[in-house]
Amino acid sequence: MGPRFSKPYLLKMTIHRKMRGTHEQTESILRTWLHNVGFDLQQAVRPFHTTLYAELEEWIMSQNLQEHQLSLIWKLLPACTSAADKWYPHASHQLKRYIALYTTFLLYVDDKAEQDLEQILSDLQRVSSGAHHGLHTLKCDDTVVNLWLELVATETGMFYGPYSTGVITKGLVDFMLGNTVEASVAAVLQLPAKFGHRVSKFVRDKTGAGEVYAHFIFPEHLAEESGHLPTYMPLIACMLDIIDDVNDILSFFKESVVGTEMNTNIMNRARTSCCSPHDVLKQLCRETTETIDVVSNVVEDNGVVGELWKDFINGYIMWHICEDRYRLKEIGLAMTE
Numbered sequence: 001m002g003p004r005f006s007k008p009y010l011l012k013m014t015i016h017r018k019m020r021g022t023h024e025q026t027e028s029i030l031r032t033w034l035h036n037v038g039f040d041l042q043q044a045v046r047p048f049h050t051t052l053y054a055e056l057e058e059w060i061m062s063q064n065l066q067e068h069q070l071s072l073i074w075k076l077l078p079a080c081t082s083a084a085d086k087w088y089p090h091a092s093h094q095l096k097r098y099i100a101l102y103t104t105f106l107l108y109v110d111d112k113a114e115q116d117l118e119q120i121l122s123d124l125q126r127v128s129s130g131a132h133h134g135l136h137t138l139k140c141d142d143t144v145v146n147l148w149l150e151l152v153a154t155e156t157g158m159f160y161g162p163y164s165t166g167v168i169t170k171g172l173v174d175f176m177l178g179n180t181v182e183a184s185v186a187a188v189l190q191l192p193a194k195f196g197h198r199v200s201k202f203v204r205d206k207t208g209a210g211e212v213y214a215h216f217i218f219p220e221h222l223a224e225e226s227g228h229l230p231t232y233m234p235l236i237a238c239m240l241d242i243i244d245d246v247n248d249i250l251s252f253f254k255e256s257v258v259g260t261e262m263n264t265n266i267m268n269r270a271r272t273s274c275c276s277p278h279d280v281l282k283q284l285c286r287e288t289t290e291t292i293d294v295v296s297n298v299v300e301d302n303g304v305v306g307e308l309w310k311d312f313i314n315g316y317i318m319w320h321i322c323e324d325r326y327r328l329k330e331i332g333l334a335m336t337e
Contacts, residue, residue: 025278026253027331033249033285034333037292039317045335046315048078049085052096056081056104069144072108079323080104086315086322088216090308095159095219098151105148106175106209112142113179120145124176131173148172161225163233164215171212178206200268210243211236217312223304231305238295242313245288250320252281254327 034041060073077100084091084100091099112120123140127149130138135153140146152172157165181203205211214236218228232239248265255261256277266284270277292313299306320326321335328334 022257022278023331026257026281027333029278029281029285030249030253030328030331030333033289034317036285036289037313037317039314041321041333041335043314043318043335045318045322046086046089049081049096052085052093052100053078053081056097056100063143063147065143069108069142072111073104073144076104076107076111079325080107082323083319086319087213087312089311089315090222091219092221095221098155098159099216101151102148102212105144105151108144109148109175109179110207117179121180124180127176128173128180135169135172159219159221160215161220161229163225163229164218167215168212171209174206174211175209178203181206197269197272200265200272204244204248204265205240208240208244208247210240213243214239217308218305223308228305231299231302232309235295235298238291239309242288242291242295243316245284245291246313246316246320249281249284249288250317250326250328252277253331254325258327258330 056077060070060077065073080100080103083103084096088096088099109120109124113124120142123142123145126140127135127138127145135149138146138149140149149172152169156168160168217223217239218225218232223232244265251264252266255264256267261267262271266277266280269284270280273280295309296306296313299309318335321328321333
């Protein structure tokens, strides 16, 4: 006669087997997707940019921020420094500084809106309603938001042409609008699949800032707007989708497998489509692979634009895998730094 196990033990073992199965399913989907988009897990990883980080750290310390603001920024700054360097490896040092700060301030607002929307809602509304006067005229309650407004208003035109500067400026306002509606709209979608998908994507496009980060790829010193805009502008919509979707794909494990976040694009699509999150993940992987192929094929013979795009998407995927916040090492997806 075999050993007898208590009900709590059997329940624990059942849960463990289900979790292991879910982990393995997620790993299989992600490994297949990485293979299909041609990402090499064995490639050399760009080391952390310690010089840039030290410079940013010194500048932030000089801004006389409050302790609770610094506490959040210190959590974000390493990842944002790494992102600026890995995503945009050809950018100048000063542009990487700009992008690292932009990303830090964006994620600061994102975290604030998620943790305590009411605390920052007045600033979101102030920027949304007053932006037509110019970002430089706005004064918000949160000093970090003011630093973001000043950064965009004074430095964007130093690095980008007129069209991209406009997109990046608009993107800040879009992000504020997206955070305002995300909590109240996306979590209560009760629409048929087709329309629920559209609403979820609408909110995702605003809060993902994909259009901004697509334009960040093409600064004036690398791809002058007057000569290269006709090449990459028709592809911005595809690039926006790729930027948002790659983040959704590589965030899925931390958010919806080991995490319990329900208000994400994948979970919203699953809920409105009445299918499993893993089915949506597979569908999103197929869609993203196809879109990456389209963009890559169009720009591969376009010199600098093709090179900048290729290195961006490679660095973008690399960053997600290397960042501990995505917890991908737990399912065996890792790179050696």
